[in-house]
Amino acid sequence: MKPLVLSLAVAALAGAAPLAAQTGADSAAIRATALDYAEGWYTGDSVRMARAVHPDLAKRIVRTRDGRSVLQHMNGPQLVGGTARGFGRETPATSRQADVEIYDIFHNVASARVTMHEWIDYMHLARFDGRWVIVNVLWEMK
Numbered sequence: 752m753k754p755l756v757l758s759l760a761v762a763a764l765a766g767a768a769p770l771a772a773q774t775g776a777d778s779a780a781i782r783a784t785a786l787d788y789a790e791g792w793y794t795g796d797s798v799r800m801a802r803a804v805h806p807d808l809a810k811r812i813v814r815t816r817d818g819r820s821v822l823q824h825m826n827g828p829q830l831v832g833g834t835a836r837g838f839g840r841e842t843p844a845t846s847r848q849a850d851v852e853i854y855d856i857f858h859n860v861a862s863a864r865v866t867m868h869e870w871i872d873y874m875h876l877a878r879f880d881g882r883w884v885i886v887n888v889l890w891e892m893k
Contacts, residue, residue: 773856777883781876782851784883785865788874789849792839792867800834801827803885805877810888842868869893 784803791799808827813820825833833839850866859878864871875887 777856777861777878778853780883781853781856781861781863784876784885785851785863785874786849788872788885789851789865789867792834793842793844793847793849795834795837795840797831797835801831804830805879805884805886808886808888810890812890812892 787799787803791797791803804827806827808825808830810825810830812823814823815821846868848866848868852864852866854862854864861876861883863874863876865874870890870892872888872890874885876883877886879886
């Protein structure tokens, strides 16, 4: 009888864990942050971009130079500056894409993917001072 009770207790705890780790409010806030990032880029809205990313953001892509892989890096202020300069506005409104998929949320961290017109961003987000911000992005061109 004890093994059955133990099994039921473990199953109940395992089933309850995801509920404690994720809320609808978290999902909505993470989605809003990812959209601030994507839509801010497309519209040149540096305020939205700055709201979405932590200043210590690490945005990286692997490129090939002279037959070797290199890692290009951008931080938060660089991305906000590029947004303010309007580089994203070069994408026609009819071609803009900002599809957000949240992969996982656990307490104060989350993982998401944003599919944009020309590239895909894999993001790590963190709840920082009570709000969700993007702290890491690994991206690739389509």
